[in-house]
Amino acid sequence: MNIEVKLTDTPKPKPTDESKLGFGSIFTDHMFIMEFNGDKGWEHARIEKFHDIAVSPAANVFHYGQEVFEGMKAYYNSGEIFIFRPDMNAKRINNSLQRLCMPKIDEEDFVEAVKKFVEVEKEWVPKSDGTTLYLRPFVIGLDSKLGVHPSSNYYFIIIAAPGGAYYARGIAPVSIWVEDEYVRAVRGGVGFTKTGGNYAASLLGQEKAEEHGCEQTLWLDGVERKYIEEVGSMNICFKIDGKIVTPMLNGSILPGVTRDSVITLCKDFGYEVEERRVSLDELMKAADSGKLEECFGTGTACVISPVGYLVNKDKKIVINEGKIGSLSQKLYDTLTGIQYNKLEDKHNWRVKVC
Numbered sequence: 188m189n190i191e192v193k194l195t196d197t198p199k200p201k202p203t204d205e206s207k208l209g210f211g212s213i214f215t216d217h218m219f220i221m222e223f224n225g226d227k228g229w230e231h232a233r234i235e236k237f238h239d240i241a242v243s244p245a246a247n248v249f250h251y252g253q254e255v256f257e258g259m260k261a262y263y264n265s266g267e268i269f270i271f272r273p274d275m276n277a278k279r280i281n282n283s284l285q286r287l288c289m290p291k292i293d294e295e296d297f298v299e300a301v302k303k304f305v306e307v308e309k310e311w312v313p314k315s316d317g318t319t320l321y322l323r324p325f326v327i328g329l330d331s332k333l334g335v336h337p338s339s340n341y342y343f344i345i346i347a348a349p350g351g352a353y354y355a356r357g358i359a360p361v362s363i364w365v366e367d368e369y370v371r372a373v374r375g376g377v378g379f380t381k382t383g384g385n386y387a388a389s390l391l392g393q394e395k396a397e398e399h400g401c402e403q404t405l406w407l408d409g410v411e412r413k414y415i416e417e418v419g420s421m422n423i424c425f426k427i428d429g430k431i432v433t434p435m436l437n438g439s440i441l442p443g444v445t446r447d448s449v450i451t452l453c454k455d456f457g458y459e460v461e462e463r464r465v466s467l468d469e470l471m472k473a474a475d476s477g478k479l480e481e482c483f484g485t486g487t488a489c490v491i492s493p494v495g496y497l498v499n500k501d502k503k504i505v506i507n508e509g510k511i512g513s514l515s516q517k518l519y520d521t522l523t524g525i526q527y528n529k530l531e532d533k534h535n536w537r538v539k540v541c
């Protein structure tokens with residue numbers, strides 16, 4: 188793919204205090220953008236100054252939500268920059284695009300666009316421990332027609348934000364509210380895609396969680412409201428009686444890249460891993476009998492987020508005394524060790540950018 192690079196002549200000052208980066212609120216100097224124009228396909232790939240885009244107020248994305256996105260990160264270590272399993276994001280964005288009747292992107296072009304963009308923005312990749320350049324590739328439908336049809340015109344854009352931990356308290360255990368009124372997704376719908384609508388559907392549950400003093404929502408399946416699906420912006424994993432248990436991918440759960448990596452690492456560590464239906468009832472019983480040893484969320488943004496408390500109606504379960512468990516810590520250390528080129532990468536997950 189030919190990517191034209193037009194560098195800005197008015198670069199912004201970079202953040203000086205990396206301990207105050209937060210998540211996703213400062214953006215770099217440039218953006219990658221390419222257009223899909225009907226029969227002509229994807230064209231005009233370019234990297235240019237980060238700017239607002241002019242889109243018709245009638246554009247499909249605003250009314251019918253033709254939008255998909257990805258979350259990725261670039262990692263700095265000793266003058267080198269890496270990304271992690273970009274082929275997985277390329278495959279997943281195409282699964283999302285297909286479900287939303289949007290045009291696919293050649294997987295090699297997707298990875299090339301991400302790498303080239305990171306290379307252009309290399310000075311923006313923060314250097315302190317635990318910081319990354321968060322990458323947000325996304326595609327939006329542009330047609331300005333109010334009939335409910337797929338667009339013929341799209342933008343594929345990548346923006347980037349230097350950031351620290353996703354949660355303000357870093358890797359400290361979070362508390363989770365079990366939501367039994369609202370649901371996030373149902374099988375046959377778009378739960379397995381990374382589309383904005385799934386996150387819009389989660390906002391009210393998130394507000395409820397916060398009203399109950401929790402940081403995140405644990406979603407149950409949309410039909411029986413019995414089985415555990417995922418948490419706010421992460422997949423969920425449990426250590427029950429020595430085994431690793433995580434809800435199986437059933438069409439309404441996001442197939443997380445970190446989830447997949449964690450399953451592989453747990454097997455490498457010698458654990459038995461079960462991907463299956465996990466009911467809330469099973470979890471409550473495991474907690475009551477002392478068999479629920481650890482619980483943690485997995486996601487690109489949060490990496491590994493230990494869960495210290497589960498609140499179900501008026502019952503509060505404390506997991507591992509509200510502290511980070513040894514497996515959660517080991518997974519965090521191993522994953523970030525691989526991502527930052529500090530540990531051996533036997534699965535070839537790390538990709539050097541420059």
Ligand code: COI
Pocket residue numbers: 257258259386420486487488489
């Ligand atoms: C990610 O983990 O990259 C995500 O996309 C979660 C996000 C909604 C903050």
